[in-house]
Amino acid sequence: xxxxxxxxxxxxxxxxxxxxxxxxxxxxxxxxxxxxxxxxxxxxxxxxxxxxxxxxxxxxxxxxxxxxxxxxxxxxxxxxxxxxxxxxxxxxxxxxxxxxxxxxxxxxxxxxxxxxxxxxxxxxxxxxxxxxxxxxxxxxxxxxxxxxxxxxxxxxxxx
Amino acid sequence: xxxxxxxxxxxxxxxxxxxxxxxxxxxxxxxxxxxxxxxxxxxxxxxxxxxxxxxxxxxxxxxxxxxxxxxxxxxxxxxxxxxxxxxxxxxxxxxxxxxxxxxxxxxxxxxxxxxxxxxxxxxxxxxxxxxxxxxxxxxxxxxxxxxxxxxxxxxxxxxxxxxxxxxxxxxxxxxxxxxxxxxxxxxxxxxxxxxxxxxxxxxxxxxxxxxxxxxxxxxxxxxxxxxxxxxxxxxxxxxxxxxxxxxxxxxxxxxxxxxxxxxxxxxxxxxxxxxxxxxxxxxxxxxxxxxxxxxxxxxxxxxxxxxxxxxxxxxxxxxxxxxxxxxxxxxxxxxxxxxxxxxxxxxxxxxxxxxxxxxxxxxxxxxxxxxxxxxxxxxxxxxxxxxxxxxxxxxxxxxxxxxxxxxxxxxxxxxxxxxxxxxxxxxxxxxxxxxxxxxxxxxxxxxxxxxxxxxxxxxxxxxxxxxxxxxxxxxxxxxxxxxxxxxxxxxxxxxxxxxxxxxxxxxxxxxxxxxxxxxxxxxxxxxxxxxxxxxxxxxxxxxxxxxxxxxxxxxxxxxxxxxxxxxxxxxxxxxxxxxxxxxxxxxxxxxxxxxxxxxxxxxxxxxxxxxxxxxxxxxxxxxxxxxxxxxxxxxxxxxxxxxxxxxxxxxxxxxxxxxxxxxxxxxxxxxxxxxxxxxxxxxxxxxxxxxxxxxxxxxxxxxxxxxxxxxxxxxxxxxxxxxxxxxxxxxxxxxxxxxxxxxxxxxxxx
Numbered sequence: 001x002x003x004x005x006x007x008x009x010x011x012x013x014x015x016x017x018x019x020x021x022x023x024x025x026x027x028x029x030x031x032x033x034x035x036x037x038x039x040x041x042x043x044x045x046x047x048x049x050x051x052x053x054x055x056x057x058x059x060x061x062x063x064x065x066x067x068x069x070x071x072x073x074x075x076x077x078x079x080x081x082x083x084x085x086x087x088x089x090x091x092x093x094x095x096x097x098x099x100x101x102x103x104x105x106x107x108x109x110x111x112x113x114x115x116x117x118x119x120x121x122x123x124x125x126x127x128x129x130x131x132x133x134x135x136x137x138x139x140x141x142x143x144x145x146x147x148x149x150x151x152x153x154x155x156x157x158x159x
Numbered sequence: 160x161x162x163x164x165x166x167x168x169x170x171x172x173x174x175x176x177x178x179x180x181x182x183x184x185x186x187x188x189x190x191x192x193x194x195x196x197x198x199x200x201x202x203x204x205x206x207x208x209x210x211x212x213x214x215x216x217x218x219x220x221x222x223x224x225x226x227x228x229x230x231x232x233x234x235x236x237x238x239x240x241x242x243x244x245x246x247x248x249x250x251x252x253x254x255x256x257x258x259x260x261x262x263x264x265x266x267x268x269x270x271x272x273x274x275x276x277x278x279x280x281x282x283x284x285x286x287x288x289x290x291x292x293x294x295x296x297x298x299x300x301x302x303x304x305x306x307x308x309x310x311x312x313x314x315x316x317x318x319x320x321x322x323x324x325x326x327x328x329x330x331x332x333x334x335x336x337x338x339x340x341x342x343x344x345x346x347x348x349x350x351x352x353x354x355x356x357x358x359x360x361x362x363x364x365x366x367x368x369x370x371x372x373x374x375x376x377x378x379x380x381x382x383x384x385x386x387x388x389x390x391x392x393x394x395x396x397x398x399x400x401x402x403x404x405x406x407x408x409x410x411x412x413x414x415x416x417x418x419x420x421x422x423x424x425x426x427x428x429x430x431x432x433x434x435x436x437x438x439x440x441x442x443x444x445x446x447x448x449x450x451x452x453x454x455x456x457x458x459x460x461x462x463x464x465x466x467x468x469x470x471x472x473x474x475x476x477x478x479x480x481x482x483x484x485x486x487x488x489x490x491x492x493x494x495x496x497x498x499x500x501x502x503x504x505x506x507x508x509x510x511x512x513x514x515x516x517x518x519x520x521x522x523x524x525x526x527x528x529x530x531x532x533x534x535x536x537x538x539x540x541x542x543x544x545x546x547x548x549x550x551x552x553x554x555x556x557x558x559x560x561x562x563x564x565x566x567x568x569x570x571x572x573x574x575x576x577x578x579x580x581x582x583x584x585x586x587x588x589x590x591x592x593x594x595x596x597x598x599x600x601x602x603x604x605x606x607x608x609x610x611x612x613x614x615x616x617x618x619x620x621x622x623x624x625x626x627x628x629x630x631x632x633x634x635x636x637x638x639x640x641x642x643x644x645x646x647x648x649x650x651x652x653x654x655x656x657x658x659x660x661x662x663x664x665x666x667x668x669x670x671x672x673x674x675x676x677x678x679x680x681x682x683x684x685x686x687x688x689x690x691x692x693x694x695x696x697x698x699x700x701x702x703x704x705x706x707x708x709x710x711x712x713x714x715x716x717x718x719x720x721x722x723x724x725x726x727x728x729x730x731x732x733x734x735x736x737x738x739x740x741x742x743x744x745x746x747x748x749x750x751x752x753x754x755x756x757x758x759x760x761x762x763x764x765x766x767x768x769x770x771x772x773x774x775x776x777x778x779x780x781x782x783x784x785x786x787x788x789x790x791x792x793x794x795x796x797x798x799x800x801x802x803x804x805x806x807x808x809x810x811x812x813x814x815x816x817x818x819x820x821x822x823x824x825x826x827x828x829x830x831x832x833x834x835x836x837x838x839x840x841x842x843x844x845x846x847x848x849x850x851x852x853x854x855x856x857x858x859x860x861x862x863x864x865x866x867x868x869x870x871x872x873x874x875x876x877x878x879x880x881x882x883x884x885x886x887x888x889x890x891x892x893x894x895x896x897x898x899x900x901x902x903x904x905x906x907x908x909x
Contacts, residue, residue, distance in 0.1 A: 022281075031280075036191040037184015039419070041369040042451040046834035049369055077184035090182040094174045097799035100642035100807060102181035103370040103419025109182060125843075132843040135834060137367045137420050138642060139803055140810030141842040 008069040010035070011079025019066035026050045028066035029076065037077040037106050041135065048134035051107035051114075052076050058114040060133075077106035080113060088158065089113055089151045098147035100138035108134045112148050120156050124149060167722070168653040169862060172799045173660050175646035177417070186417045189373030189389025194444035197375065198227055200430075200437045201283035201447070203273040203290050204457060205265035208299035208523040208827025209314070212263055212272065212292060220275055220289035225282035228440035229290075230274040230433055232260040236405040245399040246392060246426040247529045247680040252402055254492040258526050259403070259432060265294075266314055266491025267525050268828045269456030271429070276437040276445050299523040299827030303465050303488045306332040306522045314491065314521045334493030334519040339501050339573045347480025347512025351471025355549045359541040360893040361876070362820035363463040363488065366530050367811070367839045370419020371454045376434040377444035382406070384438070386413045386431050391421040391639050392678025396428055397670050403432045411435075414669040415639040422811070423529030424459055426678050455832035459528020460821065462495045463488045466541035468504075476555045476563045480512040481505045485538050487519055490526040495519045496534030499614070502574040503873075504538035506612045507561070507583055507765060509570040523827050529680060531811065532613040532869035536876050540894070543609040543877030548890060557608050558591045558767075566612075566765075582791030582855030583610065583765035589851050590767045595787040604773045604784065607881025611766045611873025615866035616681030617758030621674035622691035624652060624663075624699050626750040630737025632658065632699070634665040637676030638688040642807070642868065643800035647685045648692045650796050651862065655696035657723030658736055674755050682866025685796055686857075687758035693861050698752030706746040707734045760859025764867055766790035768809060768874035772882040779902030781817055781883055787849040788874075793857040793865030801867050806848040808871020814840045815872075816879035818895050 003018040010033070019028050026043075029035045029052070038061055041049035045060040052061045053075035054068070080087045089112050092098070099105045108131065115122060115130045122130065127148045128141070136144060180186035217229045240253040256262075261272045273290050277283035300306045300314065313330050320327055321335040348354065374388035384406070390396050393413035401408050418425060430447040438445040449458070469482040483504050487495035497517040505513055530536075550560040565587060570578045590596055590608065600606055623635040634652050638644060645665040653660040677683065700720050707725035708715040711732055719726045725734045743750050771785040788805040795801040818838045822831045831837045856863025876894060883896045889904040 020281075027280075030190075031193070034193070035184075036187065039188065039370070040190065040448075041371070041419075042834050044451065044833055044835065047369055047451075081183055086179070086182065093182050094178045097172070097175070097643065097797075097803055099178065099181055100800070100803055101368070101370070101418060101420040102177075102186055103188060103368075105181050106184045128842040128845075132841040135369055135839060135841065137369055137422070137811070137839060138807045140806035140840070140848045141845055142806045142848045143799070143803060145842065145847070 004067050006067055006070050008072055008074055010074045011076060021067060023066040024062050025064040025066050025069055026061040029061060035076060035078055039103050039106055041103065048111060049104055049107040051110040051134065053110065053114060058111055077110055080109055088154050092147040092151040096143045096147035096150065098139065098143040104134060104136045108136065108144060112151065116152050116155055120152060122152060166654055168650045168660055169796050170798060171650065172797065173646055173650065175643050176649060176665060177640065177645055188370055188419050189416045190448045191416065192375040192387045193446065194375060194377055197444040197446055198276050198278055198441060199280040199283045200274055200276045200434050200445045201287055202271045203287045205261065205268060205270040205272055207265060207294060207296050208268045209297040210265050211295040211297065212261060212265060213295055214293040215273060216291040217273060220286050223286050223289055225277045226275055226286050227278065227443060228276040228437040230260065230436040230440065232262045234436045235403055238403060243398065243402060244395065245402065246395045247423060247678055248494065250399065250427065255399060256403055258492055259429060267523050269453065269525065270491065271457060274433045274437060276441050300332060301522055301823055301827050303463060303486045303520045303522060306520050307486065307518065314523065318521065332521045334489060334521060337497060337501055337517045339515040340513060341571065341573050342512035344480055344482055344512050344514035348471045350473065350479040352474045353549060353552050354469065354471040355545045355552065356469035357545055357892055359466045359468065359544060361464045361537045361540060362894060363460050363524055364815050364819045365455055365460045365837065366422035366424035368420025368422060368424055371449040371451060372429055372458060373448040374430045374434050375444060375446040376431065376438045378435065378438045382410055384411045384435055386411060386435065387416055388413065388431050389416050389418050389425060391418065391425045391641060391680055393639065394637065394670055394675050395678045396431055399428045400432045400435060404435060412669055412671045415667055418639050418641055421641050422531045423533060423680060426529050426680050427459060429458060451834065452832045455837060456829055457525055459526055461530030462527045462537060464537040466538065468541040468545040470545045470549055472549055472553060474553065476553055476560050478508060478510045478564045481508065481510050482514045483541065485517045487517065487534065488522045488524060488527065489519050490524045491521060492526045493519055493521060495527055500534030500538035503535040503612050504542050506572055507566050507610045508564045509566045510564060513573045515573060531808065531872040535613055535873045536812065536815065539611055539873050540876035544880060544892065547877065547881045558587050561610055562587050578763065580855055580858055581763055581765055582853050585853045585855055586765055586767040586789045586791055589789045589853055590769055593769065593787055593851065595769050595785060595849065600771060601773065603776060603886060604771055605882045605884065605886025607770050607878040607885060609768055609874040609877035609881065611870050612763060613682065613870040613873060614763050615686065615761040616683045617687045617761040618677040618683055619757045620676050620688040620691040621755045622688065622695040623673065624695045624752040626699060626740045628740055628743065630735065630740045631662045634663055634692060635668045635673060636665060636688050636692065637668055637673040638684040639679045640667055641679055642804060643797065644684045646800060647689060647796040651689050651692050652696045655693050656700060656736065657720065682868040683761065686761050686860060686864050686866045689864055690758045690860060691754040691756045694754035694756060695752040698754065699750060702750050702752065703736055703739050706739045706743060709746050710734065762793050762857030762859065762865035764791050764865045764870040766870045766874050768878040770875065770878040770882045772879065772886055774883060774886040774901060776887065776905055779898035779905065781896055781901060783813055783846055783879065785846055787851065788871055789851040789853060790867060790870055791853045791855050791865060792867050793860065794854055794863035795852050796862065796864060798852060801852055802850040804867045805850045805871045809848050809875050810840050810845060812872045812875025813845065813879055816876045816894055816896055818897055820895050
């Protein structure tokens with residue numbers, strides 16, 4: 001099958017890749033670009049482990065085609081930290097022990113960043129509903145929500 | 160460990176050393192390794208729940224240019240029925256082989272039959288349709304009650320019930336029966352003034368780890384294999400793979416990737432031996448990843464059960480007799496957790512007369528695997544529901560009722576040993592004193608409480624601590640870290656050595672770098688591997704003292720080790736660990752501590768959970784509005800990750816109680832094999848989960864540790880179902896308490 005040439009931007013860096021028309025953005029990231037920070041939990045948009053942003057919009061990359069990245073700005077977990085400094089959200093996830101196995105963590109961090117960009121001062125309920133698309137089986141979400149609320153508070157102070 | 164002691168490092172909420180890689184996406188999980196020349200493997204699965212395989216024709220697939228290898232059951236060297244330690248529980252080699260690639264029968268929808276390796280994942284997937292299989296379709300047996308009937312279709316012609324006085328001469332679906340008893344059950348019920356007897360049901364559920372099973376395998380010309388995989392026990396993956404493929408253990412290196420959840424479900428093998436066959440045949444590295452659909456249909460869920468429990472008590476609340484019949488579905492092959500179910504069902508209670516029988520029954524569902532405290536949630540659900548009903552009948556508060564009958568130090572268990580120091584009474588007292596238990600309930604709300612027990616295990620662990628010339632160290636351990644255990648290892652080593660935790664780097668080594676380590680299961684890691692870490696660290700301390708003694712020309716008995724510093728008791732001198740390590744070359748060479756242990760004395764952990772729910776009586780929807788998990792940790796090494804275990808167990812148990820179940824159609828095909836329809840709790844489904852860490856030290860661990868990982872999933876089933884029952888005024892006996900079932904209960908009660 002003929003591959004399509006795609007020019008895109010990932011985490012602010014220009015990237016080109018070839019993919020088949022049916023390849024998902026998730027598979028392109030993981031298998032073509034070796035960006036394995038984005039995880040696959042279900043492949044059907046139900047678990048959020050593959051959360052990325054496309055032009056600032058939070059999506060499941062398993063539901064986006066690789067060719068749709070043409071001309072777009074893609075944001076993945078690898079682009080959250082700046083140089084060698086963790087993002088506040090990443091730091092708070094560590095401090096609150098908001099991860100156990102960690103497989104859902106990249107998706108949750110991408111989603112939390114999207115949440116706090118949309119709504120810097122969410123209530124606990126708003127945070128829980130915004131993150132309802134990111135499944136975590138280990139933690140029961142308690143420490144995740146605490147990390148999110150703490151991140152929001154710190155980031156409001158930084159802004 | 161007899162009295163409370165002050166700790167310098169233990170109990171701190173340090174940042175886990177592997178956390179940085181996990182919040183940045185750098186951590187490598189089962190699906191994250193790619194190798195040069197790697198190809199992709201896919202599995203052809205049965206479209207029927209029960210069928211005989213008449214013929215498999217792989218010729219067209221093998222001839223396809225994209226296909227580089229095909230594997231079927233015939234590719235296993237001869238395997239025979241043989242029991243060996245291949246994971247959390249003893250495994251039958253023949254069953255394991257037939258589960259990985261079916262021989263002459265498929266026993267569940269999704270049962271693996273053949274595998275293909277091709278240049279790309281999509282080419283492998285497409286080529287599966289080239290394999291032609293002729294089936295004789297058989298009627299499926301989908302429920303343990305049906306499977307136990309004499310007229311039921313039989314899954315295995317050679318299955319003759321074990322554990323009866325006389326082995327029957329006709330085959331059946333009952334693989335085995337067991338019985339546990341103490342006292343005189345008839346006499347016990349004769350003394351009872353109030354009796355409750357009921358049937359209970361729990362559905363097939365899945366562990367629901369977010370990371371699907373995945374592996375990448377390679378083998379060289381010398382037959383030396385490398386297996387990278389997502390597993391709770393890489394040493395047991397090695398054992399299983401070697402047995403199945405008739406290879407020497409030393410010919411297989413298994414690397415445990417970071418693991419994206421397991422909960423018992425990653426204690427056996429599905430893909431690894433198949434990938435190795437494909438790699439051998441193709442001469443290429445092979446990667447295999449299950450889809451979510453495959454994980455649901457063809458990995459190892461937790462058993463569905465049907466139970467009957469009968470409990471009798473005197474009017475003053477003294478329980479006189481407890482009786483249970485526990486029927487466990489094993490899936491297509493024998494091996495349900497009937498044993499631990501029978502052993503745990505009544506263990507929270509000190510009651511003279513008990514009689515428990517268990518049945519291990521095959522049905523046309525996937526072969527079950529361990530799921531967090533395997534067997535205990537199902538069994539103790541039935542027991543705790545009956546106890547709560549009995550407490551109501553007696554008009555006694557459920558905590559007081561349990562306190563009156565609670566197991567404690569010296570209680571004779573039904574399965575053998577007497578309990579040593581345990582913390583059930585302390586958990587019940589903590590529940591009684593909690594603000595949650597005293598809080599008022601709102602309209603349409605109900606409260607439920609339940610206790611839970613799990614044994615915990617010890618077992619074999621191997622640890623090496625290498626000290627570096629600058630006084631930092633590396634803790635090399637072999638227990639896949641499923642929930643933050645490396646942070647605990649770091650703290651226990653730091654406490655023993657007197658060196659800051661951040662100076663000690665814990666790593667999980669592959670099978671070539673350590674002696675055997677038992678699988679991460681049975682809540683053993685912080686206890687048993689922790690003991691090995693402490694012993695290895697003590698070995699390092701002894702060597703550091705000897706080196707200091709050599710410098711000072713005194714005996715090592717004259718050297719004291721205090722907070723990471725050697726002190727010459729015969730003089731004034733001191734040497735830090737870093738100074739001794741720096742000079743190690745001149746005092747005898749490298750400093751490295753080792754421990755190879757088979758840990759005994761795992762302390763059981765008891766828990767008590769309190770749950771408040773609110774029920775929408777028009778729809779039957781249940782919301783958990785408040786939840787408190789109280790559990791004995793012995794000693795919490797890293798309190799955050801102990802709380803995390805309590806919260807995670809509670810959350811999985813809440814899902815089990817309220818929503819989760821395998822739904823099958825009449826052909827035995829699962830209809831909800833995805834996270835949209837098999838609904839595990841979402842962030843929006845749960846409240847904060849309050850925790851209380853009770854610490855009754857385990858006398859057999861240097862720091863008092865008890866395993867904490869599993870007990871927390873035991874109480875929620877009954878705590879939640881009791882809360883629902885109390886909210887609607889109807890006793891729920893079948894799980895899950897999903898909206899349709901709750902609504903029907905409300906309507907039936909009229």
